[in-house]
Amino acid sequence: MTHCPMCTKWDDEPSHRIAELEHCYVTLNADQFFPGYCFVFTKNHVTELFLLDKTSRCAIIEEVNRVAAAVYAVFTPTKMNYELLGNMVPHMHWHIVPRFTTDPLWPRPIWSEPHTPLTLSPAEISARTGLIRTKLQP
Numbered sequence: 086m087t088h089c090p091m092c093t094k095w096d097d098e099p100s101h102r103i104a105e106l107e108h109c110y111v112t113l114n115a116d117q118f119f120p121g122y123c124f125v126f127t128k129n130h131v132t133e134l135f136l137l138d139k140t141s142r143c144a145i146i147e148e149v150n151r152v153a154a155a156v157y158a159v160f161t162p163t164k165m166n167y168e169l170l171g172n173m174v175p176h177m178h179w180h181i182v183p184r185f186t187t188d189p190l191w192p193r194p195i196w197s198e199p200h201t202p203l204t205l206s207p208a209e210i211s212a213r214t215g216l217i218r219t220k221l222q223p
Contacts, residue, residue, distance in 0.1 A: 091176035116202040126178035155220035
């Protein structure tokens with residue numbers, strides 16, 4: 086792939102950085118319509134889980150799990166959604182989305198209908214990334 090937006094996301098969006106893990110980066114999605122919505126994406130450009138050796142695959146899944154647990158601890162949602170698609174951006178990345186019975190799209194998928202993006206102020210972004218980062222600490 087000539088230009089992969091996930092390969093440069095960590096450098097392109099420094100204010101949204103939450104954590105650099107061993108295999109993945111974690112960032113806050115710029116659209117916080119779903120509070121706590123994060124991305125977990127591999128540091129290396131890879132497109133499929135089956136292309137990884139078992140050790141790396143298991144370690145990456147554990148990192149995704151750690152992030153989901155941290156987001157859950159901060160936001161206490163009704164349900165956590167994990168989405169690994171890659172059709173539009175073929176770089177392994179998860180959408181970690183806390184869902185609440187009170188959200189306007191519940192219980193449908195987050196892409197079931199368009200919504201107006203919710204952009205936080207720089208101070209709100211910093212506070213939210215900091216809360217999640219704190220819960221990610223071992």
